[in-house]
Amino acid sequence: MSTTTATEKTKRQAPAGERVxxxxxxxxxxxxxxxANMRKIFPDHWSFMLGEICLYSFIILxxxxxxxxxxxxxxxxxxxxxxxxxxxxxxxxxxAYASTLDISFDVRGGLLIRQIHHWAALIFVAAMxxxxxRVFFTGAFRKPREVNWVFGFLLLVLGMFTGFTGYSLPDxxxxxxxxxxxxxxxxSMPVVGTYLSMFLFGGEFPGGDFVAxxxxxxxxxxxxxxxxxxxxxxxxxxxxxxxxxxxxxxxxTNVVGMPLLPVYMAKAGGFFFLVFGLITIVAAIASxxxxxxxxxxxxxxxxxxxxxxxxxxxSEGLIRVMPGWEINFAGHTLVLGVFVPLxxxxxxLVAIAVYPFxxxxxTGDKREHHxxxxxxxxxxxxxFGVAWLTWYFVLLVGGGNDLWATHFHLSxxxxxxxxxxxxxxxxxxxxIITKRICLGLQRRDAEKVLHGRESGVIKRLPHGEFxxxxxxxxxxxxxxxxxxEQYAPAEIGPEVDENGVRRKVKRSEKLRAKLSKGxxxxxxxxxxxxxxxxxxxxxxxGHH
Amino acid sequence: MSSQHNPEETLPSEQAAAxxxxxxxxxxxxDPGLPAHKPRIQDIDERxxxxxxxxxxxLFVLSMLATVAFIASFVAxxxxxxxxxxxxxxxSILHVSLGVTLGLALFCIGAGAVHWARTxxxxxxxxxxxxxxxxxxxxxxxxxxxxAQGAAESGFGRRKLIRNTMFGALALVPLSGVVLLRDLxxxxxxxxxxxxxxxGKQLINMNTHQPLRPEDVAVGSLTFAMPEGLSExxxxxxxxxxxxxxxxxxxxxxxxxxxxELDWSHQGxxxxxxxxxxxxxxxxxxxxxxxxxxxxxxxxxFDLSDGARVIFGPAxxxxxxxxxxxxxxxxxxxxxxxxxxxxxxxxxxx
Numbered sequence: 001m002s003t004t005t006a007t008e009k010t011k012r013q014a015p016a017g018e019r020v021x022x023x024x025x026x027x028x029x030x031x032x033x034x035x036a037n038m039r040k041i042f043p044d045h046w047s048f049m050l051g052e053i054c055l056y057s058f059i060i061l062x063x064x065x066x067x068x069x070x071x072x073x074x075x076x077x078x079x080x081x082x083x084x085x086x087x088x089x090x091x092x093x094x095x096a097y098a099s100t101l102d103i104s105f106d107v108r109g110g111l112l113i114r115q116i117h118h119w120a121a122l123i124f125v126a127a128m129x130x131x132x133x134r135v136f137f138t139g140a141f142r143k144p145r146e147v148n149w150v151f152g153f154l155l156l157v158l159g160m161f162t163g164f165t166g167y168s169l170p171d172x173x174x175x176x177x178x179x180x181x182x183x184x185x186x187x188s189m190p191v192v193g194t195y196l197s198m199f200l201f202g203g204e205f206p207g208g209d210f211v212a213x214x215x216x217x218x219x220x221x222x223x224x225x226x227x228x229x230x231x232x233x234x235x236x237x238x239x240x241x242x243x244x245x246x247x248x249x250x251x252x253t254n255v256v257g258m259p260l261l262p263v264y265m266a267k268a269g270g271f272f273f274l275v276f277g278l279i280t281i282v283a284a285i286a287s288x289x290x291x292x293x294x295x296x297x298x299x300x301x302x303x304x305x306x307x308x309x310x311x312x313x314x315s316e317g318l319i320r321v322m323p324g325w326e327i328n329f330a331g332h333t334l335v336l337g338v339f340v341p342l343x344x345x346x347x348x349l350v351a352i353a354v355y356p357f358x359x360x361x362x363t364g365d366k367r368e369h370h371x372x373x374x375x376x377x378x379x380x381x382x383x384f385g386v387a388w389l390t391w392y393f394v395l396l397v398g399g400g401n402d403l404w405a406t407h408f409h410l411s412x413x414x415x416x417x418x419x420x421x422x423x424x425x426x427x428x429x430x431x432i433i434t435k436r437i438c439l440g441l442q443r444r445d446a447e448k449v450l451h452g453r454e455s456g457v458i459k460r461l462p463h464g465e466f467x468x469x470x471x472x473x474x475x476x477x478x479x480x481x482x483x484x485e486q487y488a489p490a491e492i493g494p495e496v497d498e499n500g501v502r503r504k505v506k507r508s509e510k511l512r513a514k515l516s517k518g519x520x521x522x523x524x525x526x527x528x529x530x531x532x533x534x535x536x537x538x539x540x541x542g543h544h
Numbered sequence: 545m546s547s548q549h550n551p552e553e554t555l556p557s558e559q560a561a562a563x564x565x566x567x568x569x570x571x572x573x574x575d576p577g578l579p580a581h582k583p584r585i586q587d588i589d590e591r592x593x594x595x596x597x598x599x600x601x602x603l604f605v606l607s608m609l610a611t612v613a614f615i616a617s618f619v620a621x622x623x624x625x626x627x628x629x630x631x632x633x634x635x636s637i638l639h640v641s642l643g644v645t646l647g648l649a650l651f652c653i654g655a656g657a658v659h660w661a662r663t664x665x666x667x668x669x670x671x672x673x674x675x676x677x678x679x680x681x682x683x684x685x686x687x688x689x690x691x692a693q694g695a696a697e698s699g700f701g702r703r704k705l706i707r708n709t710m711f712g713a714l715a716l717v718p719l720s721g722v723v724l725l726r727d728l729x730x731x732x733x734x735x736x737x738x739x740x741x742x743x744g745k746q747l748i749n750m751n752t753h754q755p756l757r758p759e760d761v762a763v764g765s766l767t768f769a770m771p772e773g774l775s776e777x778x779x780x781x782x783x784x785x786x787x788x789x790x791x792x793x794x795x796x797x798x799x800x801x802x803x804x805e806l807d808w809s810h811q812g813x814x815x816x817x818x819x820x821x822x823x824x825x826x827x828x829x830x831x832x833x834x835x836x837x838x839x840x841x842x843x844x845x846f847d848l849s850d851g852a853r854v855i856f857g858p859a860x861x862x863x864x865x866x867x868x869x870x871x872x873x874x875x876x877x878x879x880x881x882x883x884x885x886x887x888x889x890x891x892x893x894x
Contacts, residue, residue, distance in 0.1 A: 041672040109618065112639055116643075177825055180824045181825070181841065188888065188889065191891055194736060194892060195731065198729040199728040199729040200728070200729070203729050204783045204786070205783070205786055206782050206786060208779075241672065241674055248576050249577045249578030250578075254673055255674060256670070256671045257670075258666070258668075258670075263665050263666070266657045266660055266661035266665060267661045270653070270654040270655070270656070270657025270658040271658065272654065273654030273655075274654030274658065277646075279647075280650060280651075281647030284639065285632075285640065285644070297782075299782055299786035300768070300785045300786070300789035300826045301826055302840055304828075304829070304840040305840070306840060306841050320842045320843065322858050323858065324822065324844070324860035326860035333893040333894060335860060335889040337822070338823060338858075338889075412856075413856065475576045479573055479575050482573040531570070
C-alpha cells in the first residue's frame with residue numbers, strides 16, 4: 001500500500017493541469033499524440049490560409065445553423081401572417097416562410113445570425129473554389145495527396161448542394177423559383193424523371209413535403225457527411241505534413257516553418273476570429289437575401305432578375321444558353337434542351353476530381369511530391385486550370401445574361417450567342433494564352449538566373465554605349481529559380497522487342513506518349529539553365 | 545501495365561537521388577541551406593516588445609468592451625426600431641449594432657492573437673523531417689502474411705458455399721431500404737397531363753376573384769386567371785395553380801396568325817398556360833405591341849399571336865392554349881382542359 005500512497009502523493013504535488021493531462025493520458029494516450037503534433041512544423045505562405053477560411057466558415061455555418069434550427073419551422077402548412085412585418089400581414093404563406101420572417105423581425109439578433117449564416121455559406125463555397133485553385137495550380141494534389149484532393153472535391157460538391165437545399169428552406173418567391181427549376185430539370189430525365197419528381201416532392205410540385213425533406217438533408221445528412229470529410233481532410237493534412245515552396249533549406253524531404261504551439265495556435269486560432277468577425281460585420285451592414293421583400297412562394301408568381309446563389313450560377317448558365325431541343329418519338333419526349341445541361345453539370349465538376357489521376361498517368365511519376373510547383377513551371381497544367389476557370393466564368397455570365405443585358409444595355413440575344421460560342425472557344429483561347437504566358441515567365445526566370453536581375457542602374461561605357469547593369473542573384477534565389485523539375489516526354493519505345501518481334505503498341509500507350517509530348521515536349525517547357533551555362537556566362541567573356 | 549511502360553525514363557535525372565540531396569560544391573544552383581534568422585525589432589528592443597504587448601492587450605480589451613456593448617444593444621434597442629443613416633438609408637438599429645459589436649469583439653480577439661504571434665512569439669524557422677508515407681517492405685510483408693493467415697483461418701476462400709450465400713444476403717438486404725422509399729410519393733400516372741380546367745369552368749380573375757367577362761379584357765393588357773372553384777385557402781391550391789395558372793390577352797383577330805389559335809379564342813381573347821414549357825417558371829412579362837411574352841427566369845420568349853411558339857430562349861415547345869368561350873351569363877369559360885400537358889416537358893409527354 002505504501003507505493004500507491006507514494007504515487008498519490010506525487011500526483012497531488014503536480015499542478016492541476018498536469019494532473020488532468022495525466023488522467024486523460026491514462027485513458028486517451030494524449031501524450032503520444034501531443035509528442036507528434038504539439039510542435040508540428042507548418043510552413044508559411046499567404047495562400048495556405050485559403051483552406052483555413054473554408055474550415056472556419058464551415059464552423060461558423062454549424063454554429064449559426066444550430067441557432068437557426070431553434071426558431072425555424074420546417075413546415076409547408078399554410079398560415080396567415082400576423083407578425084410584426086406590416087407589408088405582409090394577412091398574407092397566406094407557409095409556416096417555413098412565416099418563421100423565417102419571425103427570425104428576421106421578432107427574434108432579437110435573429111436577422112444577424114441568418115445573415116451571418118447566408119454570408120458564411122457564400123464565402124464557404126467561394127473559399128473552397130479558391131483553395132482548390134491554389135492546390136491545383138501549385139500541384140499540391142500530387143502523390144501522396146490525391147485522396148485528399150478527392151475529399152476536397154466532395155466537400156465542394158456537397159457544399160453546393162447543402163447551400164442549395166439551405167436557401168430553398170425559407171420557401172420565398174425566389175428560392176421557390178429555384179426549386180421549380182430543379183424540378184423541371186429532374187422531369188427532363190429520360191424514363192425516370194417523372195417518378196423522381198413525384199418521389200422527391202411527395203407528389204406533384206410543389207406539394208407539402210419538400211421543405212421538411214430539404215431540411216433534414218440540409219441540417220443532418222449533408223453536413224454530417226461533410227463534417228466527416230472535413231475531419232478526414234484535416235487528419236490527412238497533418239499526416240502528410242503541409243507542402244511548401246522550394247527555397248533555401250526547403251527540400252522534398254523536410255518541412256520548414258514554425259511550430260503549431262505557439263505560433264500556429266495563435267495565428268490559425270486568431271484567424272478564425274478574424275474570419276468570424278469580418279463575416280459578422282459584413283452581415284450587419286450588407287443585407288443579403290431579403291426574403292421579406294420577395295414574398296412567399298407561389299408557383300404562379302415570379303420576380304424578374306431571378307438569380308441563384310453564385311455557386312449555382314454556372315448550372316443556370318448551362319440551362320439558359322442551351323438551345324431548346326426536344327425530340328419526340330414513339331410517344332416519348334427526349335428533353336435535350338434541359339437534359340444535356342443536366343448532364344454537363346456533373347461533367348464540369350468531375351473534370352476537377354479526376355485531374356490528379358490523369359496527370360500522374362501522363363507523367364508516370366510514382367514518387368511523393370511535397371515541394372509545390374510555381375504555376376509557370378507547369379505550363380500545361382496551369383493552362384488546363386485557366387481553361388476550366390474560363391469555362392466556368394463564361395457559364396456564370398450565361399447564368400446572369402439578363403443582368404448583363406440590363407446593366408450594360410446589351411442585347412440578350414448577343415450575350416446568349418457569345419456564351420454559346422465562348423463555351424467552346426473560350427477555354428481553347430485561354431489555354432493557348434496561359435501556356436504562352438507561362439513559357440514567357442519561364443524564359444524570364446532563365447534570363448534572370450543567367451544574367452542577373454535588372455538593377456535599374458544605367459551605365460555609360462567608354463565608347464558611348466548605354467547598358468543596364470544586371471545584378472547577379474544570390475545563391476538562395478538561384479536555387480529557388482532552378483529547383484523545379486522538368487520531365488522528359490514519354491516515349492513509346494521501340495516497336496520491336498529484343499528478339500526483333502513486333503511489339504503491339506497499345507492505343508493507351510500512344511495516347512499517353514502524345515499527351516506527355518504536349519506536356520513536356522519541345523516548346524512546351526523552357527529548359528532550365530544548367531550550371532555549365534551559368535558558369536560560362538558568369539566567367540565574364542563578352543557579358544554586360 | 546504496359547501503358548506504364550518504364551515510367552522512370554521520363555523522370556528528371558537528378559530526381560533519382562532526390563532524397564537527401566547533397567549540395568555539390570561547384571553547383572551554383574545548390575541549396576545554400578536555411579538562412580540565418582533575422583531578428584525583429586521586438587527581439588532586440590524591449591521597448592518595442594512592450595509596445596507590441598500593449599497593442600495586443602488593447603485589442604483584447606477592445607473586444608471585451610465590444611461584447612459589453614453587444615449586450616447593452618440587445619437590451620437597449622427595440623427590435624422594430626429603424627433609423628435613417630445617410631447615405632445607407634433606413635436600417636434596423638438593433639441588427640446593425642449587434643452585428644458591428646459582435647464583429648468587433650470577434651475581430652479584435654483575432655487581431656490581437658495574430659499580432660501577438662507575429663511580433664512576440666519566436667519566428668525562428670525550423671525544419672522537420674518528412675518520412676515516406678509508404679510502409680517499409682517488411683511491414684508490408686507482415687501485413688500481407690497476417691491477412692493471408694486471417695483469410696485462411698476464416699475459410700473464406702475454401703468454403704465457397706458460405707461465401708456465395710453471404711454475398712447474396714448482403715446484396716439483397718439493401719433492397720428493403722429501397723422498397724421503403726417507395727412511399728416517398730405517388731406514381732406519376734396521368735397527374736401531369738390534367739389540370740383543374742374542364743368544360744364549363746369559368747375564368748376567375750386572379751386579382752378581383754370575379755368571373756372574367758370579355759369586355760374586362762382590353763387590348764394590350766395581360767390578365768391572369770384561375771379556374772372557378774379554386775380558392776387560395778384550399779389545401780392543394782399551390783399544386784393546382786402550378787398547373788392551372790392562365791394568362792389572357794386580347795389580340796385583334798386579324799393579327800392572329802395561327803388558325804387554330806383563332807379558332808380557340810373568343811373575339812380575339814386568347815388564353816394560354818402561364819407556366820413556361822422550359823422548366824416551369826411562371827411567365828409574367830408581356831410586350832403589348834408584338835404580343836410576345838417573356839419568362840423572366842431563362843428568357844424564353846413566346847409569340848402569343850402565333851400559337852405561342854418559341855421565338856427565343858431555351859424553351860422547347862409552344863405554350864399550351866386553353867379553348868375558351870362565353871357562357872349564358874356572358875362570362876368567359878373554358879371549353880375543356882388543355883389538350884397537352886402544361887409546364888416542362890417530360891419523358892412520357894410524347
